[in-house]
Amino acid sequence: MSSLREAPFKVGGIVEPPYFVNRERELEELAQALRGLSQNYLLLAPRRYGKSSLLHNLKLRLEAEDNLIVPYVNCREIAGYTDFYRITVGAVLQEYERKRKVAGLWKRFQVVFQERILRAARRLEELGGSLREVGQVYLRFREEEVDERALVRATFRFFRDITQEQGLRLVLLLDEFQEVATFNSYLFNVLKKEMDLPSAVRYVFSGSSMGLLSEIFLREQAPLYLMVGKYTMEPLAEEEVVAFVRERFRNAGMTLPKEAAKELHRRCGGIPFYVQKLGLIAFHHALWQRSRTVSPQDIQRAYETMLDELDGEFEVRWLARFSPLQRMILKALASLGEARLRDLAQHIGRKPSDISSSISRLKEMMILQKRTNGTYALVDPVFAAWLARSDAQSRE
Ligand SMILES: Nc1ncnc2c1ncn2[C@@H]1O[C@H](COP(=O)(O)OP(=O)(O)OP(=O)(O)O)[C@@H](O)[C@H]1O
Ligand SMILES: [Mg+2]
Structure with a gap:
């Protein structure tokens, strides 16, 4: 009866096994390289490919390593240099506490943000070492003796100091790093200098x-x-998805025949978020119908429901993110499936040179991809299906 208590799929947010399809090759490659501190990484993938989940599971995999800490920071929470300081120093300290089984350091350190300066300075003296160093810079910042940029320098310096002082390796996971791309370039200049120095600190930047x-x-x-090192994530392969969704249904006391599992994979283009969402909808439909087997037709019906459920979100994306010309391009591609630049231009009645910069932009946004055969297609087949459907509806 476990089926009624726990849903077989999880949609949205970070997932762990059994809700996480292995990504074994990626995890092992990254874990191996980071254990040896061989390089820094940029992890790139379109929305919802499972970047955050991969980072999280990478962290779990490195958990057993002695003297290695792997703090995770979501850069969406960082709106400026003071946030950068507070959030990254906090993440590093909290991981340190977990690893070395000490408590209260971060709590004690936070006096630098709240307490009166003198009292905070005294507390820092008690803490000593790299914490005193980095904390004192914050107090000087509060006293307006130094500016925000000193916080940036002190933050990176702290990462290096704490690793040396405590005999640690540090791998900092910076998710959604594009969010800090809008800061002025000072942060990146300091980061460059830091990355050039010999140290036991490595970074994994991720974004979409x-x-x-x-x-x-x-x-x-x-x-x-x-x-x-640039690391690009691909959609999940068919056999991975098939094995995953079949196991999930089996676990819930239902059967998903191979053909239906393949249909599910095909509809989702192997994008993990959709795999879970479509799986969950099909599961709910089957529960209502008191059916224990899910057919390919059931998957198609569930898919229509999924498009309905995503309607609001896609609508917002459609209206907010694209220029009129980009919309024409996307609509044309959604109905053509894939097309060469020339055919695409012709389809919307423009010259290829008129649309090539819009296409480059859409490629950079990871909305369009160029296939090996030279044609363009939408990266997200569910978004494409939604577009084709709303286009057809508007013509009815
Ligand atoms: N390896 C995986 N196996 C199964 N499902 C996964 C996997 N990775 C991600 N998912 C599914 O995709 C959803 C989104 O994952 P996640 O938040 O990790 O993606 P993301 O690429 O960080 O997304 P965003 O671009 O929105 O930040 C998860 O809630 C889960 O449903
Ligand atoms: Mg994410």
């Missing part, structure tokens, strides 16, 4: 906007050009 991230890492003039 090629445009912003390539401004930081990938263009020749970019501040962190050639400083990171």
Whole structure:
């Protein structure tokens, strides 16, 4: 009866096994490289490919390693340099506490943000070492003796100091790193200097906007050009998805025949978020119908429901993110499936040169991809299906 208590799928947010499809190769490659501190990484993938979950599971995998701490920071929480200082120093300290089984350091350190200066300074003296150093800079910042940029320098300096002082390796996971791309470039200049120094600190940057991230890492003039190994995540492979969803249904006391599982994979293009969402909807339908077997037709019906459920979100994306020309391009591609630049241009009655920069932009946004055969297609097949459907409906 476990089926009624716990849903077989989890939609949204970070997932762990058994809700996490292995990603074994990625995890092992990254874990191996990071254990040896061989390099820094930029993890790139479109929305909802499972970047955050991969980072989380990478952290779990490195848990057993002695003297290695792996703090995770979501850069969406960081709106400026004071946040950067507070949130990253906090994440590092809390991981340190967990690893070394000491308590209260971060709590005691936080006096620098609240207490009167003198009292805070005294508390810092008691803490000593790298904490005193980094804390004192914050107090000087509060006294307006130094500016925000000193906080940035002190933060990176602290990462290096604490590893040396405590005999640690530090791998800092910075998720949604494109969010800090809009800061002025000071942070990146300091980061570059830091990454050039010998140290036991490595970074994994992750994000889903090629445009912003390539401004930081990938263009020749970019501040962190050639400083990171680029790691791109692919959708899940068919056999992985098939095995995963069948096991999930079996666990819930239902049967998902192979053909239906393949249909589910195909509809989702292997994008993990959709795999889970479509699986969950199909599961609920089957529960209502008191059916124990899910057919390919059931998957198709569940898919229609999924498009309905995503309607509001896709609508917002559609209206907020794209220019009129980009919309024309996307609509054309959604109905053509895939097309060469020339055919696409012709389809919307423009010259290829008129649309090529819009196409580049859409590629950078990871909305469009160029296939090996030279055609363009939408990255997200569910969004494409929604577009094709709403286009057809508007013509009815
Ligand atoms: N390896 C996986 N196996 C199964 N499902 C997964 C996996 N990775 C992600 N998912 C599914 O996708 C959802 C989104 O995952 P996650 O938040 O990790 O993606 P993301 O790429 O960080 O997304 P975003 O671009 O929105 O930040 C999860 O809630 C889960 O349903
Ligand atoms: Mg994420």
